[in-house]
Amino acid sequence: MVGQIMKQTLKAARTMGLLLALAALAVAARFPATAAVPHVFHVSVDGLSALFLTQFMTSNPAAFPNFARLQTEGAFTLNARCDHDVSVTIPNHVCMVTGRPVRQQPGWPDDIHHGYExxxxxxPIHSAGNTAIGYIASTFDVVHDHGLSTAIIASKAKFSLFPESYGPIYGAEDTTGADNGRNKIDYQRITETSSFSILTNDLARHLAGVRPNYAFIHISDPDYAGHWYGWGSFYWSNVVRNVDGYLGLILNLIETSPDLAGQTCLLLTADHGGDIYGGHFNPADPGICNIPVFLWGPGVPAGTNIYSLVTNRTEPASTAPVPYTEEPPCLRNGDTGNLALSLLGLPPIPGSWMRPHLSLPPHNLSTVRLKAARKAGGWQLSWPTNAAGFSLEFTEDLRGNDWQTVTEDVFREGFDYLFQINPANSQNGRFYRLHKY
Known part of the structure; x- marks a missing residue:
């Protein structure tokens, strides 16, 4: 048997025939490719050119310690792309949350692109974008309709597009499981500012206090700096240093919260880069179309090229733009929406075209506990869904070694497996454990 059986636990459980080590049944588990984390923070840094970020991090890495952390502790690439045809803010953010390109591509049907230019x-995106689709689903739909919580915190007023499109009026009916309503975004904080610093207190309060399962966070600072002083300028690099500080705040929030630490992935990308003249309207310019993708969190191998983890994406051989029709495709900011859902253990966005296949190697969790709670006149056992390689077993005689796997009536709710023990049925008088098979 894995774990230690505490005497007081045994004594308290004998009336139910229940053997549980509530605090001491701590077992090493494996984090499989399909396992879910409870929280994903999906961050978009507006105007974060991968080419200029690479230059500054190479020449002065000490000035960007948190970007460096994302590289050394997680998986990343500085060779992803924005949308192939349109390199402006809102259309690319629609790509991120819908998994669709902006425009119809050669030879494609007319119901794939989102069309919001x-x-x-x-x-609303559904009426101002590609009307051949009808309702254009998003990450917010999938998370919300599966009974999980969502948030958007953005530093440009025009991001009100998303709460409007996926709010109580224009959001779709929830036909997945329990009806959670049309409003797909539980919390919104959207303001117009060139400095995300005015949102940091609200960010800290909501992420650490409410702990949404999916939070979309937009940081505008590099875009404003690029338009005013040019991308790659000294001023632009200083603003990116400020962004590095915001990332440090988010990482600290995760690591100091018992409910977020070890249970949260940070996924970061950008909508576009920019040029030295203050523009970003030519998606063929490598300084504009090249963007980063960073992934940090439990189960993510340290210092890894993220292309090695996404099995249906191939890194471009150069910094040139990559058409959507090129095979195999490269990573784009539009891939990050479904990457976020994959990390949450959720299905892809309905109708999305960009569906990256994320494969994470095994990862040792620090502890996994089998818990028991009174419910419906009996006991409910629960353990995390990412405790792969373990099964719930029972025996009626501790003196022998006749442990049998529980094969029925185990169901999933959120991020836990549940099993109900009722005092009046045949389960009474049994002892239970988690065991690695």
């Missing part, structure tokens, strides 16, 4: 809130 306005760089403002011009009305």
């Amino acid at each position: 306005d760089n403002a809130n011009a009305g």
Whole structure:
């Protein structure tokens, strides 16, 4: 048997025939490729050019300690792409949350691209974008409709497009499991500012206090600096250093919260880069189309090229733009929405075209506990879904070694497996354990 059986636990459980080590049954478990984390923070840094970020991190790495952490402790690439045809803010953010390109591609049907090209809130995505689709689903739909919580914190006012498109009026009916309503975004904090610093207190309060399962966080600073002073300028690099500080805040929030530490992935990308003249309207410019993707969190191998973890994406051989029709495809910011859902253990966005296949290697969790709680006149056992390689077993005689696997009535709720023991049925008088097979 794995774990230590405490005498007081045995004594308290004999009335139910229940053997549990509530605090001491700590077992090493494996984090499989399909396992879910409870929280994903999906971060977009507006205007973060991968080419200029690479230059500054190479020349002065000490100035960007948190970007360096994402590289050394997680998986990353500085060779991903924004949308092939449109390199402005709102259309690329629609790509991120819908998994669709902006425009129809050669030879494609007319119901794949999202079609939202306005760089403002011009009305709901479903009516101002590609009307051949009808309702254009998003990451917010999938997370919300599976009974999990969502948030958006953004530093440009035009991001009101997303709460409007996926709010109580224009959001779709929830047809997945329990009806959680049309409003797909539980919390929103959207303001117009060139400095994300004014949102950090609200960010800290919500992420650490409410702990949403999926939070979309938009940081505008490098885009404003690029337009004012040019991408790659000294001022732009200083603003990216400020962004590094915001990342440090988010990492610290995760690591100091008992409910977030070891249970949260940070996924970061950008909508576009920019040029030295202050523009970003030519998606063929490598300084504009090249963007980063960083993934940090439990189960993510340290210092890894993220292309090695996404089995249906191939790193481009150069910094040139990559058409959507090129095979095999490269990673894009539009891939990150479904990457976030994969990390949460959720299905892809309905109708999305960009569906990266993420494969994470095994990862040792620090502890996994089999818990028991009174429910419905009996006991409910629970253990985390990422405790792969372990099964719930029972025996009626501790003196022997006749442990049998529980094969029925185990169900999943959120991020736990559950098993109900009722005092009046045949389960009474049994002893239970988690065991590695």
